[in-house]
Amino acid sequence: MKLYKLDLYDLELSHDDYKEGFSIGIFSSSEKAEQTAKYYIRNVNGFKDYICDYLIKVKNVIGTAYDLKQVYIIEGWNINKEFDEIDIVESDCFTDIKSAETELEIIKKKYDRCEWVIDRYVIDECQWTEGFVRM
Numbered sequence: 001m002k003l004y005k006l007d008l009y010d011l012e013l014s015h016d017d018y019k020e021g022f023s024i025g026i027f028s029s030s031e032k033a034e035q036t037a038k039y040y041i042r043n044v045n046g047f048k049d050y051i052c053d054y055l056i057k058v059k060n061v062i063g064t065a066y067d068l069k070q071v072y073i074i075e076g077w078n079i080n081k082e083f084d085e086i087d088i089v090e091s092d093c094f095t096d097i098k099s100a101e102t103e104l105e106i107i108k109k110k111y112d113r114c115e116w117v118i119d120r121y122v123i124d125e126c127q128w129t130e131g132f133v134r135m
Contacts, residue, residue, distance in 0.1 A: 001061040003071065003093050003123065004033040008040055010132075011051045017086050022047075022128045026071060026093065026121040030056055036126065045131030062103075063095030070122050072100035076113035089113065093121075 006024040013020035024040065027033040037054035040047045061071065071093035078087040089111050094100040100118045108116060121127060 001068070003028065003059045003061055004030045005057040005059050005073070006033040006037055006054060007057070008037060008047055008052055008054045010046070011053055022132065024128050025126045026059070026123055028124050032124060046133055047131060050134070060092040061095060062092050063099050065095040068095060068123065070120055071095060072097055073119050073121065074100055074104050074107055074116070075119060076107065076111055076116045078114050087113065
């Protein structure tokens with residue numbers, strides 16, 4: 001099974017090895033992810049006001065579930081001197097938290113990152129809904 005992770009980026013604030021990004025959600029189809037991206041860029045504060053683009057990443061689902069409603073993704077990153085998140089690594093989707101926790105210990109040995117998190121995503125639900133403003 002495949003899922004589709006949607007990230008939006010403020011291109012004007014992105015530079016070098018850093019992208020000012022927003023993780024919007026995990027979707028059951030690339031079409032739903034793309035429709036959501038286009039909606040945000042046209043209608044949601046911040047995304048509609050600045051030059052933004054999106055990236056849809058195909059994610060494999062690891063594990064089994066009869067009625068899959070949520071998944072877990074491991075993310076790790078470093079922080080640069082401007083306090084930006086860089087060197088981001090991201091896992092595939094796990095159907096249960098225990099499998100994600102087990103994989104996190106393996107990934108930590110493979111990648112040297114200062115921060116790690118396991119994020120829970122509800123499939124086809126937007127995680128980032130507020131838009132954004134620049135200060």
